[in-house]
Amino acid sequence: MPHDLSDDLSDESHYDRTRLRQWARGRARSAGMDRRDLLKLFAAGAAAGSMGLAAGAGPAFAATDTAAAAAAASGAPGALAAPGILKPLPPELFTLRGTNAETNFAALRGTGLLTPVDRFFVRNHTSTPRVDPGRWRLKVWGDGLAGGPVEFSYERLRALPVVERTLFLECAGNARSFYATQQGQAVTGTPWTLGAIGVARWRGARLSDVLRQAGVTPGAVDVMPRGLDDEVTANGVNLGRVRRPLPVAKALDDVLLAYEMNGQPLPADHGGPVRLVVPDWVGISSIKWVGDIEVSAEPLYSPWNTEMYRLFGPGHPAEGGPVVTRQTLKSAFELDLGATVRVHRPRVLTGRSWSAAAPVTRIDVSVDGGGHWRRARVHDTPSRGGWVRWSVPWTPRVTGATALLARATDATGRTQPETSAHNTQGYLFDAVVRHPVTVVP
Ligand code: MTE
Numbered sequence: 001m002p003h004d005l006s007d008d009l010s011d012e013s014h015y016d017r018t019r020l021r022q023w024a025r026g027r028a029r030s031a032g033m034d035r036r037d038l039l040k041l042f043a044a045g046a047a048a049g050s051m052g053l054a055a056g057a058g059p060a061f062a063a064t065d066t067a068a069a070a071a072a073a074s075g076a077p078g079a080l081a082a083p084g085i086l087k088p089l090p091p092e093l094f095t096l097r098g099t100n101a102e103t104n105f106a107a108l109r110g111t112g113l114l115t116p117v118d119r120f121f122v123r124n125h126t127s128t129p130r131v132d133p134g135r136w137r138l139k140v141w142g143d144g145l146a147g148g149p150v151e152f153s154y155e156r157l158r159a160l161p162v163v164e165r166t167l168f169l170e171c172a173g174n175a176r177s178f179y180a181t182q183q184g185q186a187v188t189g190t191p192w193t194l195g196a197i198g199v200a201r202w203r204g205a206r207l208s209d210v211l212r213q214a215g216v217t218p219g220a221v222d223v224m225p226r227g228l229d230d231e232v233t234a235n236g237v238n239l240g241r242v243r244r245p246l247p248v249a250k251a252l253d254d255v256l257l258a259y260e261m262n263g264q265p266l267p268a269d270h271g272g273p274v275r276l277v278v279p280d281w282v283g284i285s286s287i288k289w290v291g292d293i294e295v296s297a298e299p300l301y302s303p304w305n306t307e308m309y310r311l312f313g314p315g316h317p318a319e320g321g322p323v324v325t326r327q328t329l330k331s332a333f334e335l336d337l338g339a340t341v342r343v344h345r346p347r348v349l350t351g352r353s354w355s356a357a358a359p360v361t362r363i364d365v366s367v368d369g370g371g372h373w374r375r376a377r378v379h380d381t382p383s384r385g386g387w388v389r390w391s392v393p394w395t396p397r398v399t400g401a402t403a404l405l406a407r408a409t410d411a412t413g414r415t416q417p418e419t420s421a422h423n424t425q426g427y428l429f430d431a432v433v434r435h436p437v438t439v440v441p
Contacts, residue, residue, distance in 0.1 A: 100121070114166070138293065164203045364407045
């Protein structure tokens, strides 16, 4: 039906404004939940600025970590457990945050461009399900198809033309904790530092090939992939299984149904046997353990594009500002926050920078809290959707506390700002991070 969406679906803000109008007029559908329940959540999200559901791991900022994570922080026995994650999580590689595991950036030093699976962050709303590829089916269905549902087995998916891309996957809330620690602003959600990102070589089929084989029609407007993991309950409301609509224009453009990561079958924790990989968009778009995809001739809403993953707070309308789609740009040192370094001892500072808008072309580094800047040496050919490694030599000359800063600029000319625009759920942090270190005798 709604052909008033016309040709503008690739314009994300237009897409979202149109959807909100349709929602207000009752013309958009709440998928998988009662419309009244979703409206209640939506209203609560707008009123409170957030329901504490942001990026999932629980209510208040300081209270997100589970007992296991607290044990990890204190080095107590049991530190290696995160509920629901199957792969080993040694404390030198990961910091546990509730049901999630953050990559320690220091553990990337010396690794290649790709993030090894053994240190790739995991973001689970609930827990990793074990899905047998032999029994896995992808059901594509909905009134945006010419006919009835179409099923794809693992073999059928693998028989489609193969695509391979090196892309970063980054949580919308990556670096969220710096809103509080650096800008003094309250945010809800998992207090990630900079490690809710990884870069992998993804291999799979094009979502567009699957949609075409399933008979997508010109009337289709939204595509809603849904995971096979457990239903999510938050504040006593069952939100159903993790799902988030994508405009059909994005779905037909560059989205992958990935079954391999860094040359291996996709590991269970990362969505195996099959997940979406949505280039440049926030991690929640890349639905893991995908089991079905609704193709709809009506706009769709789920909690993951209404009261979560939307910008709330000062400067945004009460009903929520834009839905979060494209990621932003950041830089990180491959060094622990609060590290201790020796005075007069030459060392090489290393790090990585990335941008969702364009390849990163330049990194400037300061070792004196922003007083002086030097251009870093870039070690990789900048590429769209990836990151670059960089380095600068440094011999600390004075003892005491200082801050290391790295500032990326991408090919569009965009540079990391000094402060990031606040939103109550702490998404899209893009400011230069002040990385504390102590220089000791
Ligand atoms: N898909 C499902 N089915 N369930 C989830 O919990 N988490 C999302 C996304 N896809 C999630 C999901 C979020 S918020 C992110 S950031 C990425 O998966 C994380 O992918 P990773 O765990 O492979 O790093």
